[in-house]
Amino acid sequence: MARAALKKTPAKPVMRSAPARKLAPPPFQPVQLATLVDTVPTGSNWLHEMKYDGYRLLVAVGDGGARAYTRSGLDWSDRFGGIVDEASSLEVRAALIDGEAVVMDENGRSSFQALQGALKGAPATIDFIAFDLLSLDGEDLTNLPLVERKQKLRYILPEGSARLRYSDHIVGNGEQLLHSFCDAGLEGVISKRADGRYIGSRSGGWLKTKCIKRQEFVVVGWTPSDKSRSFRSLILGIHDGGELRYAGKVGTGFNTDELFKLIGLMRPLAQDKPTVKAPRAEVRGAHWIKPRLVAEIAYTEMTNEGTLRHPSYLGLREDKKPEAVVLETEAPIGTIAEPAVSSVKVSNRERVIFPESSITKGQLADYYAAVAPVMLPWVGSRPISLVRCPQGRAKKCFFQKHDAGSFGETVKHVGILEKDGHEEPYLYIDTADGLLTCVQMGTIEFHGWGARIEDVEKADRLVFDLDPDEGLDFEAVRKAAFHFREILQQIGLETFPMVTGGKGIHVIAPLVPKAEWPEVKDFAHRLAQAVAQSDPDNFTAALPKAQRKGRIFVDYLRNQRGATAVMPYGVRARPEAPVAAPITWKEMETIDKPSHFHIGDAKELVKRAASKALIGWGRADQVLPDL
Template sequence: MSRLSAKAAKPARTVTLAPPAFRPVQLATLVDAVPTGSRWLHEMKYDGYRLEVAIGDGKARAYTRSGLDWSDKFADIVAQAAGLKVRSALLDGEAVVMDEHGRSSFQALQGALKGAPAIIDFIAFDLLELDGEDLTNLPLVERKAKLRAILPDGEPRIRFSEHIEGNGEKLLHSFCDAGLEGVISKRADARYIGSRSGGWLKTKCIKRQEFVIVGWTPSDKSRAFRSLILGIHDKGELRYAGKVGTGFTMDEILSLMERMKPLERKEPTVKAPRAEVRGAHWLKPALVAEIAYTEMTNEGTLRHPSYLGLREDKKPEAVVLETEAHVAEVAAPAASKVKISNRDRVIFPESSITKGQLADYYAALAPVMLPWAGSRPISLVRCPQGRAKKCFFQKHDAGSFGDTVKHVGIMEKDGHEEPYLFVDTSDGLLTCVQMGTIEFHGWGARIEDVEKADRLVFDLDPDEGLDFEAVRKAAFHFRDILKSIGLETFPMVTGGKGIHVIAPLVPQAEWPEVKDFARRLAQAVAQSDPANFTAALPKVQRKGRIFVDYLRNQRGATAVMPYAVRARPEAPVAAPITWKEMETIDAPNHFHIGDAGELVKRASSKVLAGWGRADQVLPDL
């Protein structure tokens, strides 16, 4: 054989790919009945922890629904996943412990995490990326077919979630008779949307959800508790939801007493009937418990509650009252239930753009905007009479927005809670528009844990008179600095004057650390190039320079959300772009409301691949 033919016979070198970054997970809406029709796939509702498993370069990682890296807790699943015959993949599924009858048990999972992790299985029900290709725009049936193909038969720890087409009501009855939790129904033809889109529905056999432990009542027979006092966030306020006194083992009681002791406080955490909480030991609201119950009374307390276990993957701020929606309303085709009044009212006078056109824009962009802006505290810029008239910020609400705009209770500096707004559906966005909203600004953290940042934002704000070329150079300068310390970034044109340079983060670092990092980096850049940059807050010190606004990176601060319209002439739009596009884009207000189709197409293509990595942590500086 010649040298040439010998070389040709060599197997091609396999190109390895890094594990994909975490993506916001798609969530299911609780409904009162299983949807009918053949366009729905129905799966078992598992009783465990939601996980994303990222595989690449012979390694794997496991992330919770809020993006925390729990690879150590699920080491056996991670080890099995790393051996799958793929270059890279991102699987969505549930970590569970199954009994001999095929039933998953949250309590058994809790026990396994403490001492027997090898018995935990991963039930994979979706595939978001494969070998470097984004699959989220494919129909569910195609994603599941690809998922089934990469999961070998007989894999002990990683299993495929089987489904049936149609006959969901019959499946629910059989599951309930078998003592299972319920059914998840999914639109067979739908793309994957990292929010609560209405494309996934859940129907439960028994009522259960998370509650905040706000106190305990003492036992007259021992030093332990008799019952736990429960709270739930309802319309942004933590209220009394009753007590639970069953479902505990003695080991669990002792463990809970140990965990509750350092959380004790003198003042009541919630208002409750005095007779029901006599002798109560009140707690700082820091622990979340999963509770099963038969129903909720007219007073908002639980009937026949039973304790199932602690939820360490959820924070108390994110525990909100979950109510069943009517399946006929939620499962209807994409038409919104929000009525937009005065559609012909002109709200951008210089271009005659109307309220109806603004609503149509947000309806079109909702699937690509919600993974960024959904499920995080937001501030709205409301301009009820149009952008040229009086506009104002709003971050709290007493309930005037209705049920589609939700609330998360967040502790203020003085110790009391305030209800902050958030949305997680297209109808939530449109309700805000109906109420006069033009702009959406969001925290740098999601409601799952408002104390930990999931992004780092540097707002490069030019002084009057500086042209866009100066901003472009500044953006690349920040990209290179952040890359040199290990942070990949992407730029976003803001629709205003400047550029945001954004680094996605695993929600691990808390706000004081994030703010200190951003401040020191901004000041270091300003000191090294004082002719072009400043981190000084007084405007008089910004003349002829670019202000590096690092204050977006602190608790309670907001930044304009990707795809939000700005209350500025011609209705410009904030939009993520690539660094390649940054080389030639003409202005920070390049995109506008009329580009809805292009923006959806861009977000659904590979054009914007490489927007940083959500598995990054804040480096030392």
């Protein structure tokens, strides 16, 4: 069998004793992602695992059972009930396990198509391949080396379980392993730094090498068949440079049931105008649809024109949103930097950016390089707006959220539909190189949407910016923050505060991305109005500045589609280079001002973040309540 290529894990030396009282299940947190490369990395610093063909899942175990979350934080516990039920019986107080939901055949091969079939009618055949352990019994493990996390994971998984399986690995010999997997018809190899910590972004610490080319594409239309009532081929699109472009057609890989299922899904999405520009001869008679469906496609190569050669349909991806479907290309292995370390060369390092304190561009870049491991889980894979001050903060500064490609390949684009129906390329980053490229281009501040690119229509946080009127001291802001905390606790939302580096405080409630923007905005607006009406001497939700005199403005407008808020660990374009930083409510009792931290505190900020003492690390297991 193909799995024999992996060394067998030694038997467990001891079994865990029965756990004490259960703890609350850990909240979801952003998952670590792998970078596609052209060859397997060499050396004993890398361990290699089988690349599975399924759905990425985080399984949270604790008091009350277990939950299963997709890579974007959606709760799919009902779809993976068998996995959830078995995970609930693990002898742990609490755990957060990273892995893949798969359907395996007798030769150890996983099949995405088989998984889709099982989700429809045979969920008992779905297994969970566990490959990482993020927390155990209330202890955060993400700062431990991977090999230690995997050892702890192996000990908590039951012996002989058919449903919860441990992902074996080998150290070194990755290229040989890839050849054996490819010969056996498997998907490829995932290579991971053996000593790497878990970083909830695409850090360079995990790499993937594929046997065959495959990725997601957006279904933008279909061509009719002259032999049946369904269709001949699907017309595909891909986001490239922030624009949805034509990527070819796929006409194989469908069975009869899938043909009729797809036509039933596509007809309600019909639109008259072409969704992408395509050669007229290739799409003659096309039926165009709104870009709402995502399909997994296997292919041999992409032509110089950017279309697929020998594509084959594998299935729909309900866990991926069209906005997040971008062109994935193989990076040469030699260009991949160490995890969360940037290889970007910063020019003009001596240029003074903050004239009041003579802080230079080089010092700003060094700060962002230092905090990249703790900042990327917040800012990564999220539409962002940049505050660029190429000549320094005292000169002309401007916001930028779109780009035509001047930032290069490390700063990426996600196409997002505007109100008038056209698509604009919004910026996002997911690596330290992307972060430092923005700094090289004169960026000081990073502001992000309240949603990730996996689903830009669903909020993953509530942000209330408590903005004091001129003349109010910080003590008034502190009291307001605690008041807001109590109100949100009463309706079931746990929060954390963030000093903004400006005048006020953000009170932030992480959310499972379930509610869409109209509902989120309405909730935030009504809550702000209710607070202002209950205490009109201290709070206002009025937009005109003339009506805010002597009070704190509850800024709820960050909770709407397209609105942004300053990102944690982002520097502000203000005197002395203050930094936005999440803090605990205990720290909120004594902290002196919103600009408490500055770029000289990089080491302290990284050390604080490593303790994970904040609810804000990841999205809490909470949804928008009713008011």
